Amino acid sequence: MANKEQLSALMDGDLSDMEVLNELGTDPALQDTWARYHLIGDAMRGDLPVNLQLDLSDSIMLALEDEPVILAPKPVQPVAPQVKPAGKVVPLIRRFGQQMGQYAIAASVAAAVIFGVQQYQGNDGMPANPVLNTIPVGGSATPVSVHYPQEGNRATPRQQGLNEQQMQEQRERINAFLRDHQLQQRLLQDKQIQE
Amino acid sequence: MRQSSLILLASLLLICAKASADDLSAEALLQQMQSAVSQQNFELSMVKARQGRLEPIRFSHGVIDGKEVAHLSYLDGKAVEYLQRQNEYTFFENTHEPYTLKGARFPGVWSSLVKMPLPRVLESYDPVLAGRSRVAGLVAQVVRLVPKEADKYGFVLWVDEQSHLLLRVDMVDKEGNLVEQVLGVDLDRQPAPAPWLVTLARSKLPDALALEDAYPAPQQTLNWHLTWLPGGFKVLSQDRHQLVSTSQPVDYMMLSDGVVDLSVYVSRVDPKQAVRQQLIRQGATSLVSFVNEVGVEITVVGEVPTETAKRIAESVQPLARNEAVQ
Numbered sequence: 122m123a124n125k126e127q128l129s130a131l132m133d134g135d136l137s138d139m140e141v142l143n144e145l146g147t148d149p150a151l152q153d154t155w156a157r158y159h160l161i162g163d164a165m166r167g168d169l170p171v172n173l174q175l176d177l178s179d180s181i182m183l184a185l186e187d188e189p190v191i192l193a194p195k196p197v198q199p200v201a202p203q204v205k206p207a208g209k210v211v212p213l214i215r216r217f218g219q220q221m222g223q224y225a226i227a228a229s230v231a232a233a234v235i236f237g238v239q240q241y242q243g244n245d246g247m248p249a250n251p252v253l254n255t256i257p258v259g260g261s262a263t264p265v266s267v268h269y270p271q272e273g274n275r276a277t278p279r280q281q282g283l284n285e286q287q288m289q290e291q292r293e294r295i296n297a298f299l300r301d302h303q304l305q306q307r308l309l310q311d312k313q314i315q316e
Numbered sequence: 317m318r319q320s321s322l323i324l325l326a327s328l329l330l331i332c333a334k335a336s337a338d339d340l341s342a343e344a345l346l347q348q349m350q351s352a353v354s355q356q357n358f359e360l361s362m363v364k365a366r367q368g369r370l371e372p373i374r375f376s377h378g379v380i381d382g383k384e385v386a387h388l389s390y391l392d393g394k395a396v397e398y399l400q401r402q403n404e405y406t407f408f409e410n411t412h413e414p415y416t417l418k419g420a421r422f423p424g425v426w427s428s429l430v431k432m433p434l435p436r437v438l439e440s441y442d443p444v445l446a447g448r449s450r451v452a453g454l455v456a457q458v459v460r461l462v463p464k465e466a467d468k469y470g471f472v473l474w475v476d477e478q479s480h481l482l483l484r485v486d487m488v489d490k491e492g493n494l495v496e497q498v499l500g501v502d503l504d505r506q507p508a509p510a511p512w513l514v515t516l517a518r519s520k521l522p523d524a525l526a527l528e529d530a531y532p533a534p535q536q537t538l539n540w541h542l543t544w545l546p547g548g549f550k551v552l553s554q555d556r557h558q559l560v561s562t563s564q565p566v567d568y569m570m571l572s573d574g575v576v577d578l579s580v581y582v583s584r585v586d587p588k589q590a591v592r593q594q595l596i597r598q599g600a601t602s603l604v605s606f607v608n609e610v611g612v613e614i615t616v617v618g619e620v621p622t623e624t625a626k627r628i629a630e631s632v633q634p635l636a637r638n639e640a641v642q
Binding site: 133134135162165166167287291293294295296297298299300301302303304305306307308309 | 405407417420421423446447448449450455458460472488492527530531552553559560561562564566568570577579581591594596598601603605615617618
């Protein structure tokens with residue numbers, strides 16, 4: 122019987138004892154402890170899913186056992202029985218799904234993405250110090266535009282009725298602010314560390 | 317369900333017990349991380365992710381003749397490279413001539429965290445040890461920097477157990493959703509600095525410009541102030557200058573809590589300007605801009621949640637009027 126210390130070492134990747142691994146594969150009590158330790162770890166890292174369904178792997182394994190045997194001549198997958206004890210597969214897939222969900226939300230927010238921002242050179246006659254420059258934000262990343270929450274004022278039709286030139290001007294203005302912010306971060310860092 | 321709530325309770329108790337017992341060591345770990353990054357020879361490849369947009373970067377560091385030399389390069393798209401030699405930072409970007417600034421810093425959350433003034437940051441964030449986890453094939457200690465108030469983003473740091481280098485950073489909102497991530501994928505520790513880094517360290521680069529020359533905007537008191545700020549933020553700088561690309565004159569205020577920076581701009585509004593309100597989010601960076609009732613445009617840019625940026629923007633008050641009221 123592997124003790125809890127060994128189990129914990131195994132989780133941290135500090136133990137390569139096959140004996141413990143084999144025991145873990147067969148002993149349901151040990152599997153419970155293993156799952157609980159991971160759950161504690163997840164809770165401490167703030168990785169817990171919104172809906173915690175602890176018995177999910179068990180119920181799926183039950184469902185798999187109830188699955189009727191398919192008699193059609195299909196290529197047998199010999200790995201299938203090995204998958205069964207590894208109940209942890211399920212939460213992993215669930216987390217992947219969550220991750221995808223996050224991106225889907227991000228993508229829907231990005232409905233009004235500002236594409237391909239041109240670098241605005243300004244007036245050539247302007248005595249701009251070359252130092253006062255950062256790369257245009259559009260060059261390396263894309264700002265995501267979200268409409269400001271409207272309170273039924275007249276900005277709504279104006280905002281929607283922007284023509285191409287106004288859109289372009291707005292992009293330039295936003296990028297000017299984002300770039301200035303980047304630049305200030307470079308310039309004033311010294312001050313911050315001295316403080 | 318009963319079992320699950322018991323387990324949750326147990327883990328919560330564990331967290332609390334751990335948090336109180338390990339505060340000191342979480343702080344010590346952060347200190348170790350900061351000194352490790354400035355003292356070791358290594359190359360760390362990372363992927364920066366904001367809203368599903370990925371950007372691979374590589375950070376190389378060496379100590380050459382007792383001096384710190386670091387190189388950060390963006391691996392995709394146009395070549396952008398930054399070089400640090402002790403406290404001189406040279407910026408190579410594709411659109412303009414390279415330049416060198418003294419006491420600057422590399423952009424990005426990873427670079428902010430490895431250089432942050434720790435005592436200052438811990439005034440408004442609680443460090444909490446959160447166990448161990450694997451990153452880039454290495455076992456790392458997880459430290460969370462939890463903001464004391466929920467109006468700022470939190471950080472989760474993965475610090476390599478062996479080298480104490482910072483392998484991964486997640487920036488999370490108060491619900492724990494990821495807003496920006498820098499994920500180390502490969503760490504190469506070297507006994508001696510890489511030869512190309514030595515060559516770079518000795519090559520001729522643009523002379524460092526003094527801050528006064530590079531940025532001729534004298535400090536001055538502005539005729540407005542902020543009536544609300546998230547915890548830990550202090551004003552670093554106030555001036556008037558022109559935005560580089562649009563040459564728009566602005567009143568400018570920079571604030572910082574040690575790890576996150578905020579810029580507040582106040583400018584006269586262009587009557588032709590069509591957009592009166594704007595809200596932009598790019599990873600952890602939010603931009604909120606609106607024209608107030610007296611026709612002044614207030615813009616806030618910084619690595620804070622958009623609601624916070626909006627609240628800061630709305631808290632801008634003219635000084636004169638305020639004094640008249642009092």
